[in-house]
Amino acid sequence: MGTIDGLPPLREVIAAHDLVAKKQLGQNFLLDLNLTAKIARCAGDLAAFDVLEVGPGPGGLTRGLLAEGARHVVAVEKDARALPALAEIAAACPGRLTVLHGDALGMDLGSHLTPPVKVVANLPYNVGTELLIRWLTPAVWPPFWQSLTLMFQKEVAERIVAKPRTEAYGRLALLAQWRCETRIVMTLPPEAFTPAPKVHSAVVHLVALPAPRYAADEKLLMRITAMAFNQRRKMLRSSLKGLGPDIEARLLAAGIPPTARAEEIGLEAFCALARGFG
The missing domain is CATH 1.10.8.100 (rRNA adenine dimethylase, C-terminal domain)
Known part of the structure; x- marks a missing residue:
């Protein structure tokens, strides 16, 4: 799949809408559409899936998801400044993008999606781990999603896939691996982002198991x-x-x-x- 015709480069979008990344919102934008398409492909075939994206910002990954064939994308954005840019993408892909304005931590996201569902997101650093834990601990398992393909700080990603007798091993590894297959599928240097964070990042792919790996309350x-x-x-x-x-x-x-x-x-x-x- 290719890019979406008629949409300007992301740097132009950011300039046009004055979308300077805000540290307090955990924003670091990926502007390279080749990279965002690659992240979308890490989630596998999207054609038969609704895709949930949290924190789309100017829409780089959103474009990648749509260009890679997602059936429908539901993008949740807290920053009202990004809404006009996302509306431009929605107009270029009629009926395939729904933008929800609000805080993902306070929303019933599953109600906006039609199964089967995949979650793909460059999560804001300040809420990424909390969102992951919520998605791993629903009231009923299996959850509303089949897989999670999520960007984290590399240190957090390593904690998710860690094995015993390693420094990164802890509760997050146990929780994730109890109910999912987990692996790091991509790493990115700070300079891939605007502004560049002080840490490396990594994409983790988690596939929900039909039931927890071992029985336990x-x-x-x-x-x-x-x-x-x-x-x-x-x-x-x-x-x-x-x-x-x-x-x-x-x-x-x-x-x-x-x-x-x-x-x-x-x-x-x-x-x-x-x-x-x-």
């Missing part, structure tokens, strides 16, 4: 992992002692050495421990 699993990683340097028999006086026996029953530390324990073992409290 979500709230209990989250409580256990929170206690374990909040004191990640302590032995689990110490960091989890608040769960009960018999914690050492429960750890052993789950196949976990009581002297182990959180960063040494894999997802399957944490789920086994959670089931032991069921």
Whole structure:
């Protein structure tokens, strides 16, 4: 697929609408349409899907999604300054782009989409992790989306895909990998953005599993992992002692050495421990 005919370069769009990126909104714009198209392709075939995009800004990725054949794009933008630029894209693609003005954290986004759905977004850095956690913890699983293809700071991306016994491994890795296949599909240097952030960025692709990888009560699993990683340097028999006086026996029953530390324990073992409290 190619570009959308008749639309000006993004630098012209930004100048015409005075879209200077605002730090307080976590904005860093991608202006290279080859890059935005590449990110769109990382999400796979879009032709049969509604696509949710959060934080489109001047619409670089929005254009990529539409050019790569998305059935319909629902773009949620908090910054009213970007709405005229997005309206120009909507006019160039009649019936294929819906723009919602508001804060994605306060909206029922699923109600605006027709399944099947993919989420593809260069997320604002200041809300990216919170949005991811919300999408990973719906009231009912499987969720409204089939996959998430999301831009994060590289450090956050590495936390999502991290394995035990690595510095990045923690609760975010466990939550994401419990319910999804996860992998980093693309990395970008600071100079790819305007303005250039101080960090590298990476795109993570998460595919929802039909059911969690291992059986466990979500709230209990989250409580256990929170206690374990909040004191990640302590032995689990110490960091989890608040769960009960018999914690050492429960750890052993789950196949976990009581002297182990959180960063040494894999997802399957944490789920086994959670089931032991069921």
